[in-house]
Amino acid sequence: MSMLQQVPRNAFVWIIICLFVLVAPHAARLPIWILALYAVAAIWRLQVHRGNWSCPTRLVKATLVLSGFFGVYATYGTFVGLEPTVALLLIAFALKLIELSYRKDAYVLLFLGYFICITQFLFSQDFLVTLWGLVSVTLLTTALVAIHRTGEQEFRFGTIRVASAMLLQAMPLMIILFFLFPRFGPLWTVPMKNHTAKTGMSDFMKPGDVASLSQSADVAFRVKFDGDIPDKSALYWRGLVFSRIEEGAWSALGFYDLPPNQRRPKEVTISGDPLRYSIIMEPTQQRWLFGLKYARSETQAVIQTSNFLLFSPFPIETDFMYTVNSWTNVVVDDVLSDWRRKTETRLPRTGDARTRKLSVELRAEAGTDEAFVGLVLDKFRREPYVYTLRPDLLSDQDAIDEFLFESMRGFCEHYASAFVFMMRAAGVPARVVAGYQGGEINPINKTVIVHQFDAHAWAEVWLASRGWVRVDPTAAVSPQRIEFGLEEAVESEGSFLSTVLLSPQRYRRIPALNALRLRYDALTYQWQTWVVGFDNERQFDLLRRVFGETTAKAFAVTLLGGLALVMLPFAISLFFTRELHPESRLGKHYRIACKRLAKIGLVRAPGETPSVFAQRAAKVLPDYASQLWQITHLYNQLAYGGAQTPAGNAAQNLQDFARITRRFRPKKQGA
């Protein structure tokens, strides 16, 4: 039994490969000491493998386990949450490897490995991550096969073939189960990702925030329109509304900052056909969603705020898909409440005196709010303002004065902030809106890809009878930004994505690479809609489309069909494996010939040699005598011939024999 319980050396090598493959996708999230632990575990294992070191004693093991727990607590401050849990799992895997000596340890280790594979998907369900998961599962399964190959004491790459074949055979039924298994909601609340950095917009904006976001080429979300894609310059993806300015920074009002009667969105009279589109957000760990004005969503759990923004009650931790209807031309907030008016015109008591003075003057000169907006935009357009990713650093005091009258260099948040400040200084309700502007159209699948560098800030001004109106001062300074995007707008500066060297976005000027990138993005979109975003609504749609209404029966048929699909190829290969001994096939062909003779009354007696039988048969069937002799002669030669076997290889001879016997169709002859 001891041999059965040992882990062959081949398996050890595979397990060590698994170790590194499993930790790789988590590496960026993990504290450095866990990675060090992995290196130690691998070295220790190799030394045990070579016979230089021994397995750890019980005391050493206990110490390692305790310090693992301590380390996790020291790093994360808690054991609750996804990250500490995954860290503990990974530590368990490394430590288990050190003490691995029996097969039962190996089972625990490898099943733990499958678990770690799953945790990897909780962080990202990206296509590449999935491919990596595929590799991990294959390697783990290979290791599982290897521990059952007793006696293999050196590394065999061929082991992976068995595992891959089995996994491939398992695919069809997996796909069927995936689409048919009912999706229900969580059974209980689970630890969330508390330690993953939030990405994208934040609910707090000071000058320079959007500019730094613009250095990232990550995708924020992808949009698929039901109809034509509107003009790029109309794509203002609203995400956050900043109504409060304090110490030079803009912030959003929280739900409880609003008086109770202001918390619900006002009714908006809609008219005309909306723009219909669906958005798949990349995880942000934040709760705001994006949409064009005026957006309503039919997706469950998407809330509309009093600012007509879309909002999710839970943080977006995985790819999140929602559908939106937008009416871009309707009037929102045609009547402004007193509280709202007061809030949206509030400014700090002091500071930026020059700006305030200028605003009052311009407002007086303009006569109406609308004309005032025009005058301010004119100022931006006429005077030498520069749109730049590298604005000057502004002082804390009178920053807007300094920007408007001295540096005159800024990014969108500078212009939006200064513009809203001027509006409010003249008593016109205005606020800063943050979100994304534009996007890249993927010609392959007609989606709009919105990147982080499309982050933008603009203004909304409340005008009597028109409600909240979007005004983008950046468009006045740099029309290219709105028409073509950031890259073109700051082209002369060379600052676009200057800090990220490896982003494929940097190489979009190379057509082949760009085509590849867009193709991959289209694949990602398909992946997100069909695999990652597959939920009970989509499942219901799919089932109805495939089966119509009679689902129960069709369900069973599909499941059984899937099972057959899984089993069939294997069963075929199992039952049609090449037979080992050519002699037995020889015998088979000879028996066929005998059977045909038996049908016409010539039965070979038991013990009768082929030659004797042939002699007897030839007398009865003189017409077939030559054929009979040929078959008998060949059979004798091939079966017993040894040295007399005719030249040529055995397979060829066997084929010849088979052909001759096939053609042999004796008919009864009249005596």
Added chain:
Amino acid sequence: MKNHALDTKRHSKGIKAQINIRFRGWIKRRIPPAREVTLDQRRIFIFPTRVGFFFATCLLVMLLAAINFENNLSYALTFWLATLFIVAILHTYANLAGLTIRALRAEPAFSGQQSKFHLMIKRSKRRDYFSLHLKWPNSSGTLINLLDEDSVIVQIHMAVDSRGWFNPGRLLLESTYPLGLLRCWTLIDLDLYALVYPRARASTDLPGLTTNTPEGAAVVVDGNDDFYGFRSYRKGDSLRQVHWKGMAKRQGPLTKQYTAYADRSVWLDWDMFAGLDTEQRLSHLCYWLLEFDRHGHEYGLRLPTGSIEPALGEKHRDRLLKELALYGEERRSQ
């Protein structure tokens, strides 16, 4: 109360025994004894191992994780592994299917010692067979792979107990390859019997020893042999008494002769141990038989069932031992 407990115990034991008998009957009908068995679906059983159940539990936890995190790729991975489990049924089955087990022979042994059973495992399909574990109920296990060779000869040692024909019971051939989640096994009766000689048991002397010489004098068997001379080798002479040195000098095979017993033959008689029970008698006869053989005596055997004339040699010895082994047992052709 106590009585009741005892009753139930006996009762449950009865049920267990009954199930055992039923099972034996069923498996005998299903896989009848044969010298050669080729494994097919009639003869192969399959069931998840404990590891398999552990794996299933892990899958359940994974499924819970997938449901609670509403994570589709976790669903996919869980289903993939679950389907892998199903596919493993076929692969585990295939690791036994098509194997032929042939009983070659069983070496005779003395009661209380180990007999050696020779089996041949042969494949008929060109595929690799891994980790085939062979075991009889009371034997040590043997682990084989069929990779480069098409057949392997396996020797299994097993302690034999009572005199006569010993059947090792049903051979267990099992395998959990490739994943260890499922165990495929078969229980085959190879119709293989080992001959078990009686346990040799010394007695202080040999009472009423008779020889076939006219003098009828008792012979003291003390092993104090005096070398007498050579005679030419006859077939059946003990190899121990062959004059090997002479052979080295090309004198032709000669057999050494010893004075004390050179021309006397001894009869080992059933009646020598009157008063003892059958097994003890056989044990003592066996001991003396071996003693005489060791010293190169000619010896014969007289049993109530018949007698064998004195002779020498290994064949003679084995024949006599077989007589002793099968005394009172039904004969079977082996």
